Amino acid sequence: MAMTYYIVADGFSGCGEFTLTVSVYKPPRCGNGKIDGYEQCDGADLNEQTCQKLGYDSGTLSCTNGCRFDTSGCVFTCKAHDLGTYTGADITLEAENSCSGTKLYNAGGAGWNCTREYSEGYEKVYILTLEAGESVGVSMSPVRFDASLWVTTSCDDLVGAQCVAGVERASFGGREELVLKNDGDESQTYYIIADSRYSCGEFTLTVSEPSRCGNGKIDGYDQCDGADLGEQTCEKLGYDGGTLSCTEGCTFDTSGCVFTCKAHDLGTYTGADITLEAENSCSGTKLYNAGWSCVYSGPDGYEKVYSLTLEAGASVGVSMSPVRFDASLWVTTSCDDFVGAQCVAGVNEAMFGGREELVLANDGVESQTYYIIADSHYSCGEFTLTVSEPPRCGNGKVDGPDMCDGADLGEQTCEKLGYGGGTLGCTDDCRFDTSGCDSTCDAYDLGMFTDTITLEAENSCSGTKIYNAGGVGWNCTGRHSKGYENVYSLTLAAGQSVVISMSPVRFDASLWVTTSCDDIVGAQCVAGVDRAMFSGREELVLTNYWTEPRTYYIIADAFKDCGAFSLTIFQYEPPRCGNGKIDGNDQCDGADLGYQTCDEFGYEGGTLGCTEDCRFDTSDCLFTCKAHDLGTYTGADITLEAENSCNGTKIYNAGGAGWTCVHSGPDGYEKVYSLTLEAGESVAISMSPKQFDASLWVTTSCDDIFGSMCVAGVDTAVFGDREELVLANDGDEFQTYYIIADSLYGCGIFDLTISRPGP
Numbered sequence: 001m002a003m004t005y006y007i008v009a010d011g012f013s014g015c016g017e018f019t020l021t022v023s024v025y026k027p028p029r030c031g032n033g034k035i036d037g038y039e040q041c042d043g044a045d046l047n048e049q050t051c052q053k054l055g056y057d058s059g060t061l062s063c064t065n066g067c068r069f070d071t072s073g074c075v076f077t078c079k080a081h082d083l084g085t086y087t088g089a090d091i092t093l094e095a096e097n098s099c100s101g102t103k104l105y106n107a108g109g110a111g112w113n114c115t116r117e118y119s120e121g122y123e124k125v126y127i128l129t130l131e132a133g134e135s136v137g138v139s140m141s142p143v144r145f146d147a148s149l150w151v152t153t154s155c156d157d158l159v160g161a162q163c164v165a166g167v168e169r170a171s172f173g174g175r176e177e178l179v180l181k182n183d184g185d186e187s188q189t190y191y192i193i194a195d196s197r198y199s200c201g202e203f204t205l206t207v208s209e210p211s212r213c214g215n216g217k218i219d220g221y222d223q224c225d226g227a228d229l230g231e232q233t234c235e236k237l238g239y240d241g242g243t244l245s246c247t248e249g250c251t252f253d254t255s256g257c258v259f260t261c262k263a264h265d266l267g268t269y270t271g272a273d274i275t276l277e278a279e280n281s282c283s284g285t286k287l288y289n290a291g292w293s294c295v296y297s298g299p300d301g302y303e304k305v306y307s308l309t310l311e312a313g314a315s316v317g318v319s320m321s322p323v324r325f326d327a328s329l330w331v332t333t334s335c336d337d338f339v340g341a342q343c344v345a346g347v348n349e350a351m352f353g354g355r356e357e358l359v360l361a362n363d364g365v366e367s368q369t370y371y372i373i374a375d376s377h378y379s380c381g382e383f384t385l386t387v388s389e390p391p392r393c394g395n396g397k398v399d400g401p402d403m404c405d406g407a408d409l410g411e412q413t414c415e416k417l418g419y420g421g422g423t424l425g426c427t428d429d430c431r432f433d434t435s436g437c438d439s440t441c442d443a444y445d446l447g448m449f450t451d452t453i454t455l456e457a458e459n460s461c462s463g464t465k466i467y468n469a470g471g472v473g474w475n476c477t478g479r480h481s482k483g484y485e486n487v488y489s490l491t492l493a494a495g496q497s498v499v500i501s502m503s504p505v506r507f508d509a510s511l512w513v514t515t516s517c518d519d520i521v522g523a524q525c526v527a528g529v530d531r532a533m534f535s536g537r538e539e540l541v542l543t544n545y546w547t548e549p550r551t552y553y554i555i556a557d558a559f560k561d562c563g564a565f566s567l568t569i570f571q572y573e574p575p576r577c578g579n580g581k582i583d584g585n586d587q588c589d590g591a592d593l594g595y596q597t598c599d600e601f602g603y604e605g606g607t608l609g610c611t612e613d614c615r616f617d618t619s620d621c622l623f624t625c626k627a628h629d630l631g632t633y634t635g636a637d638i639t640l641e642a643e644n645s646c647n648g649t650k651i652y653n654a655g656g657a658g659w660t661c662v663h664s665g666p667d668g669y670e671k672v673y674s675l676t677l678e679a680g681e682s683v684a685i686s687m688s689p690k691q692f693d694a695s696l697w698v699t700t701s702c703d704d705i706f707g708s709m710c711v712a713g714v715d716t717a718v719f720g721d722r723e724e725l726v727l728a729n730d731g732d733e734f735q736t737y738y739i740i741a742d743s744l745y746g747c748g749i750f751d752l753t754i755s756r757p758g759p
Helices: 291-295
Strands: 002-010 081-085 091-097 124-130 135-142 147-152 163-167 176-181 188-196 202-208 264-268 274-280 304-310 315-322 327-332 343-347 356-361 368-376 382-388 444-448 453-459 485-493 497-504 509-514 525-529 538-543 550-558 564-571 628-632 638-644 671-677 682-689 694-699 710-714 723-728 735-743 749-755
Touching: 002 444, 002 497, 002 509, 002 564, 091 124, 124 135, 124 176, 135 147, 135 188, 147 176, 163 176, 176 638, 188 202, 274 304, 291 327, 291 343, 304 315, 304 356, 315 327, 315 368, 327 356, 343 356, 368 382, 453 485, 485 497, 497 509, 497 550, 509 538, 525 538, 550 564, 638 671, 671 682, 671 723, 682 694, 682 735, 694 723, 710 723, 735 749
Parallel strands: 002 550, 081 124, 264 304, 444 485, 628 671
Antiparallel strands: 002 485, 091 202, 124 188, 135 176, 135 202, 147 163, 147 188, 274 382, 304 368, 315 356, 315 382, 327 343, 327 368, 453 564, 485 550, 497 538, 497 564, 509 525, 509 550, 638 749, 671 735, 682 723, 682 749, 694 710, 694 735
């Protein structure tokens, strides 16, 4: 039976015109002759682009079967500055200026995995030739602009399709560095693109020996290297004196430094609140930086330090309320732990000026002294520090995530929440109870759903600003929706399902549905979404599971602000393998291959098919294995250093049939190695990446690009950390394995080691 829903076309804040569209959902698809989704082109539809508009001199632009620009028919004159063949001597170009260069190259085209960012600014291009086996470090130091650095093997590769190395990790004005290696058997000419994410400026370009810990000089990410301490001393690092040295891993060794703790002692916590007002970190120190693992940022501003002792089993809530600066709050067990190696709690989640809170618990059997670092992401300022009983629902006061607690409503009323009047209450789980509030529904009635509904040029700026799915309904959209909204009621028949799509114009939309028009805090939310970026379309599926018609209220909302949008509602058709079209988790369905071919997957021809369970069948595709043969394992360690997956292939993905192998979709670049093991032999394989997220897996067939024959795999380490697995031949005969040194995305330099497994 029919069900009425109320669609709230809201805004994060503000308001504006918008279009509301309700229609049957037709997903974007490459090959339908029109540009949709993430396509650059589709068939004859080139989106009014030409070779000239893309930066070429002339020629004919076309479109590949994968809906990407085919520039093979375009004519281009290379304007690169030739640096010659690298001889081992450093090459340094100072005061280069990309503002006098071109604005043609963008690694965010086909080469998105090259830098993971667009590089739409101006660039200068340099030619460098490397002998076979040669490697260099390339560094770009910009002056007051956001640099992007990448390398390709073709001067006319404007969109990065042949990119072999790229980096865009540093913040505004920061240096970008990469390692470029020629793994081929002949000399190779490369094109270095000294680019920018946007704009342009002066920079220094350096080509030198690759950075390496242990070469006696500070380079790359070294803090120090051997005797080279970069003119640092214990005193400069904030210690009172002593002797600074360097570890084998090229990080500072401060064990020989002398330090006197300057923490303000708060004593032993007795249960009474401790409040320090008008504290000022600008009069503190600038020594502590908790690093990534503690607070997930680098708080390198000024800080004040406090010591606090907790009895065994005691816990406290620690709160830092800054005045006009970005606070960071963390706790360690050692006063001289400047880098957060012994950090036990930390938080840096609030926005600029927002309060940071954490809970500190002594789980030990003895009292413990902790050091509270009232830090900042950068800069400094006044703040209030509070140590009190940990936040808890039921203690009679609003704290932690409470909206209210008992009689404490945080000075809120029904009127302040947007209702006409009435009595506000509080539930046992410390959420507002609005059942006693008066409400008048102002939803626009869309009636019973029978066919596609499209509302264009809707504007939430003329709507209300009272609905917020980040209230009780936080789990509805996963975030607040504090902007303006429009509300729509829609009735669905029993069992009916529809897709609701909201397309905003220049604001961050939030879309959710509730069963009550006066549910302004989302307590009765049945569906919600806020995943798209600014101006991105939000879509959800709404199903009436009841045995009779039901009316729903659609909230076309916003994270903040408001604006114009279109709202579309259309019949939902659930995805199903075997319906002859690709939907859901299908790779293919019957004759519908999604315009994929053997060639698109990296094979050399042949006929692609589809299995009964809607997975690609590559058994009739032609393939030549390009694996580097490591031979038969003899027991001696095999170590390959400075391997570069950027000049490898991009055809293997264990996230296909082999999802269970690595439990991720490693669709970056990879290098492949063959290794033969005798019967009963086992080896440990280790892959150590440099600044990218590695994925390591092994299969028994070189053409198993989807991992369906994967026998071992791992992708558990975080970005830049080593992946390790053990491979064992449990058979009665020799077996050749194919090691895929892969990446979750992108590519980079790595070391591969094969050795005896540990005990």
